Each structure stands twice: as C-alpha cells, then as structure tokens.
Amino acid sequence: MEKHVLGLTLPTDPRWVNIAELHIEDILVDHAYCEQKAASACISLILQFPDKEKLVEVLTPVVAEEWAHFERVLEELKKRGYRLGFQRKDEYVEELNKAIRKGGNREQQLLEKLLICALIEARSCERFRLLWKEIGDEELSKFYYELMVSEAGHYKNFLALAKEYCDPEKVESRWRELLRQEGEIMANLAPRSDRIH
Numbered sequence: 001m002e003k004h005v006l007g008l009t010l011p012t013d014p015r016w017v018n019i020a021e022l023h024i025e026d027i028l029v030d031h032a033y034c035e036q037k038a039a040s041a042c043i044s045l046i047l048q049f050p051d052k053e054k055l056v057e058v059l060t061p062v063v064a065e066e067w068a069h070f071e072r073v074l075e076e077l078k079k080r081g082y083r084l085g086f087q088r089k090d091e092y093v094e095e096l097n098k099a100i101r102k103g104g105n106r107e108q109q110l111l112e113k114l115l116i117c118a119l120i121e122a123r124s125c126e127r128f129r130l131l132w133k134e135i136g137d138e139e140l141s142k143f144y145y146e147l148m149v150s151e152a153g154h155y156k157n158f159l160a161l162a163k164e165y166c167d168p169e170k171v172e173s174r175w176r177e178l179l180r181q182e183g184e185i186m187a188n189l190a191p192r193s194d195r196i197h
Helices: 015-022 024-048 053-079 091-098 106-134 138-165 168-188
Strands: none
Touching: 015 024, 015 106, 024 053, 024 106, 053 138, 091 106, 091 168, 106 138, 106 168, 138 168
C-alpha cells in the first residue's frame, strides 16, 4: 500500500522503523491501545448513528476485527515477556481532533468523524507497511503485513461510508483539506520511536 494510494502528503521518515525496532515493547504497547481505540471509535459511530443502516452493517464487523487485532497484539507482547502497561498520550490523534469542524448538521458531523477515522487508518497502514518491509523480526514482519492489508480495507470503508451519506464532491474537497492538515501535523510533531503515530 503505497503512500500516494493512501493520499498521505508526507511520508514517514524511513529511519523511524529502525529506531522503532529498538523500542519494540513501547511500539507494541502503543499499538495495542491504537487497536482498542479503533474498536471504540466504530462502536461510538454505531451508537451515534444507529439510523444509518449501511454504517451499522459495515462497521459492526470492523469492531470485531479491531478487537481481534488488540488481542493479537497482546499475544505478541506476552510472547516476548512484555506487559500491556498504561496508555500514553496520543498527540497525533489529539492534533487531528483539533482539525474537526465543530457544529454543522448531523451529516456534516458524521462526515468529519468518518474522515478522521479514515486518516488514522491511512497513517497506521503506512506505518505497518514500513514495519512489514523493514523490521528484522520475521514473525512481526508477517504480522504487520496482515494488519497493513486489514487497515487499508478499513480506510476504504470509512471513505466509502462518507460518500454514501454525503455529497461525494464535498467529501473529496474536505478529504484533501484534511490530508494537507495531517501532513502539517506530522511535520510539526516530534518524531516518536515509541509510538505507532
């Protein structure tokens, strides 16, 4: 899954993965919480928009998949003698959330939430691709390949749902704006070797 396919404007510095490999316990702990938050975000969307039949239908299996990923990351931690540990502040998601347009009608709020979810999945997918291609641990490389494919599917789900419920032209226009903002956020965030984002 190439960067330009995902639409990301700023690729991750390839050196990130070499440093991340030296902090694999921290990366796995952070990754576990990312999967948990992804499941929670989908549950939240279902609870807020239960009248959107297609959304409920598409996101229900995604909840199960994200939670299964959480369990799989826990297994990887356990195999290596690591523990889950406490959740750390997610500066990337905090900054992305500041880009959300407040107010507007229900459809506009839905659009913002779906596009932010799509962005997070796109960046996760891009990072998983780097881990798959560059990490020395063969088992983890295979693991991250599987998750990269899965996250790419989720990214597409969120964008497809946005176009299902909102004017596709507005979706494209807003998506391009958010991609630019995400690139700026990435450029301004201090690189963290102990975080997925």
